[in-house]
Amino acid sequence: MAAAAAAAVSEEKKLSLKIMVDIKAKKVVFAEADKEFIDFIFNLMSLPLSAVTKVLLLNEKGSVGCLGSLYKSIESLSSQYFEPNLSNNSVLKPKASVTLPLLSLYDYPSSDCRIFRCANGHTSMSDVRGSLCKSGCGMVEMNYTYVTSKKVALGYVKGAVVYMVMDNLEVKPMSISLIKSLVKDFEFMEERQVQVGLQEGLAILKASLETSNVLTSVFLKKI
Numbered sequence: 001m002a003a004a005a006a007a008a009v010s011e012e013k014k015l016s017l018k019i020m021v022d023i024k025a026k027k028v029v030f031a032e033a034d035k036e037f038i039d040f041i042f043n044l045m046s047l048p049l050s051a052v053t054k055v056l057l058l059n060e061k062g063s064v065g066c067l068g069s070l071y072k073s074i075e076s077l078s079s080q081y082f083e084p085n086l087s088n089n090s091v092l093k094p095k096a097s098v099t100l101p102l103l104s105l106y107d108y109p110s111s112d113c114r115i116f117r118c119a120n121g122h123t124s125m126s127d128v129r130g131s132l133c134k135s136g137c138g139m140v141e142m143n144y145t146y147v148t149s150k151k152v153a154l155g156y157v158k159g160a161v162v163y164m165v166m167d168n169l170e171v172k173p174m175s176i177s178l179i180k181s182l183v184k185d186f187e188f189m190e191e192r193q194v195q196v197g198l199q200e201g202l203a204i205l206k207a208s209l210e211t212s213n214v215l216t217s218v219f220l221k222k223i
């Protein structure tokens, strides 16, 4: 599994981020971010907990509270204990329209999605093989190709807007008054350009669970 993570690193996508550092206090005051980075951190909110656990398990020597043990026990539970048509992947890889360009967590099996309809023409449909129609009839598979929503690829926020991300990941549109309220003394401010790739993306995810100084802990240790 570590090899798969390493492979992802070699062809990774990187985002550029401008951070404003208070060199006296050794803190990131805020980051100036565009749509791509904002979409990335907004996407963190829609990740299934199973995906978060997997990421932290793959990249951590230690444990992730007890979620790691829960994850591993589900992973190793034989399929004979699951309801028909369900497996450990039903729990660990829930169907979701979440894709994180920066963190390639897993591929959603788009071609595996099947749609079934009532064999007798009732208006029931299902994506679970073996389901019964509302009137109790059997269902047949429809010859459709499953496609994912284009909306997902577009992300969440509008482009052509500059956003500010605080050290605690609070997001706001950039404004002069906000900068003035955050920066006490411009003499100690230094602008730095940082790259956000897989490792930094993971570090942001991990730090967001542990600290309110996410940007400082991710970017100032490395510089």
Ligand SMILES: [Zn+2]
Binding pocket: 118, 119, 120, 121, 122, 124, 133, 134, 135, 136, 137, 138
């Ligand atoms: Zn029916």
